[in-house]
Amino acid sequence: MNKIILLANANIRKAKGQTAILAALFLISSMMLNIGLTVMLSFGSFFDRTAEELNASDTYFAIPEAFYSDEMDRYFQSESTEFQKNSGIVAGVSYEWKSEMLNNDYITISNKDEARELSQWKLVGNSIPETPDAIYLPYTYNVVGGYNLGDPFIITKNGQTFAFTVAGYIENVFFDNMGLPETFFVPDARFQALAETFPENRKVLVYANGIEYVTKAEAALKDMSPPSIYGDDASFLFSTDYSTVKTNRTSMASMMSAMLIIFTVVIVLVCLLVIRFRISNSIEEDIANIGSLQSIGYTSRQVTLSMMTQYGVIALLTCLAGILPAYLALPFVGDVFAQQSGLYWEAGFEPVINLAAAVSLTLVVIATAFIAALKIRKISPVQALRGGIMTHSFKKNHIPLEKSNMPLTLALSCKSVLQGAKQSLTMLVILTAVSFTAVIAILLYYNSAVDLSTFEKVPGIERANAGLVFKHGEDTEALQAEVLAHKDVYKAHYQENSSTVVDDMDVGMIVTEDYAARETQNVYQGIFPRYDNEIAIAGLLADILGKEIGDEVLVGREQRPFLITGFTQGMESGSLTVYLTFDGIRTINPEFAETTLMIYLNKGTDAAVFAAEMETRYAGRTHAVIDGDASFAEGVSSFASIISLVGLAIVIVAGFVIILVLYFVIGSAVIRRRRELGIQKAIGYTTGNLMNQITLCFALPLTLGAVAGCFLGAVGMNPLMSVGMSPLGVMRADYLIPMSWIIATGIVMVVLSYLTSMLITWRIRKISAYALVTE
């Protein structure tokens, strides 16, 4: 064994530069794999642990205090195993966010001093001594919003201003960026004062365990409420369950970790190709040494083992070394994910994950080295000592110079490409893989940072610039006409978000009259409903129910049959949503009234200004006036920023990988062709001639690889994202594929490759013809 280690050590020392490059590639792979695996395997369980620590309930309900009754109390007593009631104020307010005024349509203000057994909250990090105006904000307000302890926090509602001082940051389980309001905690006295100021916004917050179907419970609670709750207050009876919240708060982390792991797999595949290439080369270069070793008694097995040890040791050491930068990067990753999760995630030491990653990568490398080194077994000592097996048996003189009309340098390059078909193919595959990944990453970046028009549709949520939630009993038709008459409005229609039961499953429900008027056309197969017996259902729900377009589903407790007209996609309501017309819902619930007017403004109109105008115009007639642009931007920006950051990181790493791989492969080629280059120099080729010759020789497979990678990336982006995001309800992704960006990516890849090649081949100047003949 000592001999094998000695040989491996000698090989490593002999090829220090190449060892360093391989080590860098493995270091990157290991770092990304460890980050990806740690996030994937521990972020979800971290959320569960946090929920356990805070004793999060299975379900959550926010019921208007005015409607809360003894009957509801009895319902919770009979249907749940345990429940807890708290007070809250749910309201639309304005406050500063990232130096701009934000109109947040729904926030919850809770009483900090109220006793809680279920769904507790906890302070994150430091806090300052409590004062009467203290407020405790979600952790995201620190990480993203930029608030510091002691900063003033000023809330504006209905023209009234309420000043607070940031006293600490909190974590709680029941809020998310997809629908549930963020919760601010204030001391008891301040809470009571606010509750008296806004009695109509007071809610009873119920946390309950043991309720199987949250939407069924919500429907039952609505039944216990006055009829008017259907319609004007439907949107004010929130309910959700733990799994929905968890999905919403951890889905992006899961997706991003999957992206990192996929990218790592690409880099590892590139490393394996490089190792295979390197071993083949070293067998050819060191054939005489191998012969010497065999002649003094080393077996082929021992020589093979030394190569496996050489690459195995490099892989193992660098994979272990990659764990450290991964842990250094994880706090930043945690901050990025906190934008969506709102949780302070401190990745713990995960030795099992780290060791499993290092060992599995090392084993794959050893296996590759074993396969690549198998040809050593075919070499006899005598053959090896005589200069070896014919490492290159040139059988065909590709592009004969006497017949070719190409310029000499190009002709010689093409000869090399065709003669070194394996090497060219390796380069082509590597560039295809890296370019493919870079294009996917660039497209993610483009869709999440440059043109968000498609990205915004991923959640499947209809986006209007503004919204008015009218009180029950208002003449909605007349109000719609009034709003439409406004000079800044080009479209307005009613759309309600509610919930129902479909084939005994609790689902979210969207109701509108004319789906063609929606901006978010998230039907990916079939059409939206047009008649009162038609329904469109989420693709994910269709998969669960095993339904096809044209099948029937039973809707509501009345189990009325509806005909499926189309499948939708989107992350709304945990990706389980159905779509009906107003006529359709009224066949189940004749009382169902439209109250939420979605308003679409002319280009250039400031939604905040418009919302303020509407608030004044319809004062007392609305429950809420919504600045849709602001609230949507806030919701999407966290997703967008995570994806754009990861996309950008992958693009940078892809560029780095290309440089490293080219450095390795072209560097090896220069060393390998040292004799040939020396001869050419002797007969009058300049360094420039030879640099061009070698660079062009690589340019062909590199360009083809970049073109193939870009093409596959452009074609494969949406199918790949559809597969990746289908668990989130996005069944047919439709991201923008800007050809100019893809072409630019391809050009950058080729230019980067070309420049790297030129830089590496610059070392040819050091190969002297004299050295060749005197060696």
Place this chain on the structure above:
Amino acid sequence: MALIQTNKLSKSFSSGGAQQHVLKNLDLEIYEGDFTVIMGPSGAGKSTLLYALSGMDKPTLGSIQFFGTEISKLSNDQLAVFRRKHCGFVFQQMFLLDNMSIIDNVLAAGLLVSKDRKAIVARAKELLTQVGLTEQIWRKFPTQLSGGEAQRAAIVRALVNRPKVVFADEPTGALNSASGTAALDTLTKVNENGQSVIAVTHDLKTARRGNRVLYIQDGVIGGVCDLGKYVSKDKARQEKLIAFLNEMGW
């Protein structure tokens, strides 16, 4: 007329921190049309001199005028261009490009200078035929050829650009007797056609072909022997050469 003229030509190598002076202040002239032979004991600096004269290596000190051009001041790339135009090389190990057919080896040098593809292809074929390589051999790769055939191909490569000088470093060193003679015949013919030849050798048969023999010893020219025009089977020439070499301590 002096084709190459050196002035205080010196070449040193550093080895393990110590300076090794291989050529020491050499002043010599090589004449146009001569078949110059450089002889001397191993390590005397023969090959070093050859590669310095041909611009393949740069002197440490001194100058080299090659047909009026001061080549010791040229950059590596300028030297490469200079070599491709004015020098042809024949090496002991042939140094043919293994990945090319024989004719492509010749054309890889020829097309570097001539833009007239047809003319250079025709010249390559003519030369290959002249040295006795058949069309079948032109299409073969160097590893498929015998040593003699490969050396003749290397000579053709050296001649294809009509260089002023053909530099030969032990041109018969790796060949059997018959192949060596054939290679020397080719070089002699080249010289008879007016091209200069400078050859480094240990071999008497090769040295006999020269009309001027320079004997180098410890980095300096120990002596010069003028043999006159080569005539086959000239016994007196052989004796004169041996006497000179004996005098030099060969």
